[in-house]
Amino acid sequence: xxxRFPWKRAxxxxxxxxxxxxxxxxxxxxALAPWIAPQDPLKMGITHFNLPPAWVQNVSxxxxxxxxxxxxxxxxxxxxxxxxxxxxxxxxxxxxxxxAALIGTLVGLxxxxxxxxLNLFMFLTDLxxxxxxxxxxxxxxxxxxxxxxxTWSNGLLTLVIGFAAVSxxxxxxxxxxxxxxxxxxxxxxxxxxxxASRWQIITKHLLPNVGHVIVVWIVNNIPAVxxxxxxxxxxxxxxxxxxxxxxxxxxxxxxxxxxxxxxxGRNPLMLLIPSVCILLISMSFxxxxxxxxxxxxxx
Numbered sequence: 001x002x003x004r005f006p007w008k009r010a011x012x013x014x015x016x017x018x019x020x021x022x023x024x025x026x027x028x029x030x031a032l033a034p035w036i037a038p039q040d041p042l043k044m045g046i047t048h049f050n051l052p053p054a055w056v057q058n059v060s061x062x063x064x065x066x067x068x069x070x071x072x073x074x075x076x077x078x079x080x081x082x083x084x085x086x087x088x089x090x091x092x093x094x095x096x097x098x099x100a101a102l103i104g105t106l107v108g109l110x111x112x113x114x115x116x117x118l119n120l121f122m123f124l125t126d127l128x129x130x131x132x133x134x135x136x137x138x139x140x141x142x143x144x145x146x147x148x149x150x151t152w153s154n155g156l157l158t159l160v161i162g163f164a165a166v167s168x169x170x171x172x173x174x175x176x177x178x179x180x181x182x183x184x185x186x187x188x189x190x191x192x193x194x195x196a197s198r199w200q201i202i203t204k205h206l207l208p209n210v211g212h213v214i215v216v217w218i219v220n221n222i223p224a225v226x227x228x229x230x231x232x233x234x235x236x237x238x239x240x241x242x243x244x245x246x247x248x249x250x251x252x253x254x255x256x257x258x259x260x261x262x263x264x265g266r267n268p269l270m271l272l273i274p275s276v277c278i279l280l281i282s283m284s285f286x287x288x289x290x291x292x293x294x295x296x297x298x299x
Contacts, residue, residue, distance in 0.1 A: 009295075015287035022284035026277075030086040037080035038066060041251055045075030052267055070267045072259050078270055084251040085274065089281070091156065092229055093222050096163035101218050104168035108175025108210075109202050113183060122176065125169045137166045137228060138235075159232070163225050171217045178210045212292075220289040223282035230254045230278055253278060 010016045029036070051071040054063040063070055069078040111122050128136070140162040182188060188205050196204075233254015253274040260270030 010291070013291055015291055019284035019288040019291075022280050026086055026090065026281060029083055030090050033083040033087055037077075037083045038068065039077035039080045041076060041080040041084045043076060045071070047075070049073055049075040050266060051075075053269055069269050069273060072270065078256070078267070078273070081251050081256060082253075082273055082277070085253045085256060086277070088156070088252040089226050089229065089277075092159060092163070092225055095156075096160045096167070096225050097218055097222055099160060099164040100167035100221070101171060101214055103164060104171030104217075105175060105207075105210075105214055107168065108172040109179060109206060111172065112176040112179025113198065113202060113206065125172050128166070129169045129173075133166055134228070134231065137162045138232070140165050141232065159229065163228060167221055167224070170221075171214070174213050174217060175210050178213055179206050182206055182209050216289060216292045219285055219292055222285045226253075226278055226281060230257055230274070233257045 048064065048067065048071055050073055051067055052063045053070045054065050054068050056063045056070075067077050067079070069082065071077060072081075107125065111125075141158050144158040144161055183201075183206065188201060191201055191205055230253055233252055233256070235258075256270060256274045260267075260274075264271060
């Protein structure tokens with residue numbers, strides 16, 4: 001994406017404004033969760049378990065005002081857990097996606113620049129891409145959780161490693177294709193004839209010209225990470241403190257899916273509200289990615 005970024009066009013785009021509004025709102029919720037959450041999200045209560053939302057009063061156990069979205073089977077406030085789950089979602093986005101982008105960028109640059117002499121990297125990408133993505137991710141998470149699950153990470157580190165190991169392949173292939181086109185251009189050949197080293201060519205000539213590919217890939221893959229975390233949480237392989245996956249102490253939207261399956265008939269909001277949050281953040285990043293893709297095609 002050469003030239004200046006079209007800020008005026010971006011500010012006139014409703015999709016960009018919607019995306020920014022959703023992202024800023026979620027960022028504020030994540031930052032202010034300890035102050036705006038009405039209850040301790042980990043506090044259990046035997047007297048107020050399985051409560052419906054506060055506005056539901058025509059049942060044998062009416063909701064309470066201090067629990068706006070009700071409670072789960074352990075008496076924990078659903079609304080507070082939802083707010084704290086935003087932190088986990090953003091933490092995964094800010095760690096797993098950059099790590100995958102770093103790996104994919106390095107592999108793509110090296111594989112593209114040395115394509116005529118080294119095919120090991122592309123063999124590795126083809127091997128990983130041939131595996132079923134969700135099954136490969138589950139396998140990685142379970143393997144790392146079995147022998148490398150530090151208590152301070154509560155399973156977050158294994159998810160980051162799993163997401164990065166699965167996601168980097170698509171970026172590596174994109175960058176390799178672009179590098180193969182760029183390295184045959186005159187300015188790269190001129191730099192080579194002037195004695196520029198491989199490192200200089202990669203960092204000063206190839207990397208800046210694939211920067212737009214990296215940015216668009218990051219924006220488009222953020223929703224995928226959040227959706228994958230929700231899927232893993234739903235099947236019980238998500239963020240957890242225990243190696244056996246017995247209960248969630250790190251709060252996540254996927255964890256709410258896992259604990260809310262049994263409450264679908266009693267309190268469907270335990271599944272509906274996290275679904276709406278995931279839908280909003282996914283839609284915002286998809287719209288932003290579509291805007292960036294359009295700019296890239298026009299450039």
